[in-house]
Amino acid sequence: MKPIRLTKNLCLVGTAMICITFFVGCKNEPKVVKTTVNETILTAPEGFSVEEIGKDLGAVRHLTISKNGNIYANRSVLKEGKAILVLKDTNKDGAIDAQEAFAEVPGTGILVKDNYLYASSNSGVFRYALNEDHEVVDTENPEKIVDGLLDMGADNAKPFTIDAHNNLYVTIGSWNDACRDNEAGAGMIPCTLLDSAAGIWKFKADALNQTYADGTRYVTGIKNAVGITWNFKTNSLFATDHGRGGLHSFYPDLYTEEQDGDLPAETLYELKQGDNAGWPSSYYDPFKKKRILAPEYGGDGEKMGGEDAVTPIMDFPAHLGPNDLLFYTGDMFPEKYKNGAFIAFHNQSPTLKKGFFVAFVPFKDGKPSGDWEVFLDNFAGFDLVNTEGGTLQHRPCGLAQGPDGALYVCDDFGGSIFKITY
Template sequence: MTVKHRIPTLLCATAMTVALATGASAQSTNQPNNLNKLQDFKTTGAPLRIQTVEQGGARAAAIRENLKQVKLPPGFKIDLYAIVPDARHMAVGTNVGVVFVGTRKADVWAVTDRAKARVADEVKRFAPSIDFKVPNGVCFSKDGFLFIAEHNRVLVFPAAEFFYESPDVAVGVVAETLIPREEESFNHGARVCRIGPDDKLYVALGQPYNVPPPEKAKLYNEQGIGGIVRMDRDGKNREVYARGVRNSVGMDFNPANGELWFTDNQVDGMGDDQPPGELNRATKMGQNFGFPWYGGGMVRTVEYKASEPPKDAVPPMVEMAPHAADLGMTFYSGAMFPAKYKGGIFNAEHGSWNRTKPVGARIMFTEVKPDGSNGKTEVFAEGWLNDKTGEYLGRPVDVVQYLDGSMLVSDDLAGAVYRISYTGQ
């Protein structure tokens, strides 16, 4: 798709001059002039009193009570870090550790531990003068740029940890659209993003169907819908990095070798015990991971059973529990956890909605070997699902490493972020 850009120069608080590609036509629905005003460093008139979320009281006490059900390996503990409504994917600031939390609604939250007590004392709306639409995906570059992948747009915020105290922020538009507007759907529209070791922006584009009709194949292949696209940080030079991906809502790069790993949610309606969910490894650009010929793992879909799958289709590295909804994932590189976990993958299972016996709502850990292959996958944290009643106490969405090596877990059912730490006691 062709996108016209204008290039404003943003002067950040660090006195670093940054060129950002922005779209003059990409404007907020309810605040049509705000984006252009912010790009020109003009005030929008948004109220200086920013919406905040109460962090104490009965709700916090109830969440902490539920966390008593969560089982962890010896020496680990979990506690409430912050109450964050609709908490989805997270990005930890590279400066002072502000945690930016996306949602599948219209809010992005800035979570701050001002006292450095390892519990948030402030949660407030980030950039309230901007009208977001499904700002699920948040990711940071190493030099402190916050990218927010919405349903069909990507914004970038230079020095987000500096400007987040104000309702007005420095902002640029990286991509005015991610997919053709006629392909927008309420289904599988929560994007995730990462900055790769090549300093490019990677965005996963879930396709809207359970299994797409064949007539969509050409368009989807061209656009990277049902795949992962990458582009320069200013939105230029977009290309399809991976295809054959049904709906990935979690990815990260192995810091040891730069390879991209991602979770993928697989086809519904094939029974309780098939197909498996996936944890995938992309070793180069251009690989195809088998969907829609394979519904998950090597299980063929009914709709494409008579059609020949790609001969070079890449199978998953790990077959996860069917319908457990594996979402956010991260490589652990911190020093707090025991050596066993260094370099491995933590991922969140959101939990099933379509099994006669629910499964998931837990954190999984996968060992990654020095050669880049995977070892054993095991349950790391569980207890948000009551096995007797099938009731969810919480539904984990994302996992990120905090600055001190602890791990944060988001939960969009409880509307919370948890902190898992290791004491060794």
């Protein structure tokens, strides 16, 4: 009788992760087989593999994956005249073997939902029909869902999400950091930008040719929510926000340079219709754990403000730039990750000398259940504490979950897409 071969794997994780396979129960079998499963510069927790499945792809911003495993990425800058990129594994051997591109308008948001591929430009959202094989039917003629959204050239991405009832939620960021009157230096009262920006607007995902007039302002006072997603477990909207800057630059008598690097917090919110996240008249102080009145509106760094503003459910160091948010619902990763949130941080904290990483926030019963932690690190490719001679390699931007539970991260600086498995 042929002996049964049993295997046992031991994974050692570092900059390059080595998996060692022990074979037992069979004589004359090789004792050890070493397989390198992380040849990237990224570091991950023990047991996780990291693979760079695409490189030199351009400014890939957000990601989505169809049921057949096709990976779609939207680019904020055209590459060879095209914005949307699709990577395919046509023979289903686990490796990308085909690459296509279409669409001539750059953007950020992209999402496969039901029988459509939705994507955004800097002024609207459009969609492509998918056939029964989950392939785009016509790449040349997308349907226009909503257009004419404000685009002032700065913080103008239009990330979006869709709920179970075909409601479409679109971020419209503010190009003015603090709704400041550039001549007077004081805050605009009222901040007229809030009429068309610095919030999240709600439209219908199955209605064509909508404008502002067809939508409603779902949330206001959120400066630039690039990370936005609908959580189907809690049936609610979650978003991250980019905090304001310039506290020391504009108010050196009130804020030191160190405070400028520490304030305000980057924030994560669970949001409902009518919520106000407090911008521009207040900001969230991660040390005081309070909302503070902005100096443009009479604040001095101590006065509290924004009493009517919603409190963030989690705060992070200043200036990290949260650019995408994903709730993990797969079965591949260990149980601790189930229904928790991954966040891609696009920038660095100048005082912490930390940044360019993907963080994880554990959740239980729909709420954060512990401190956030760094999950995937070293996108920069060098030690941020000692920056002499360092050359930035990657900036994490978009997140997606594959049908098998793998996590995908894209990088809009180096143009790479990484696949993380367990």
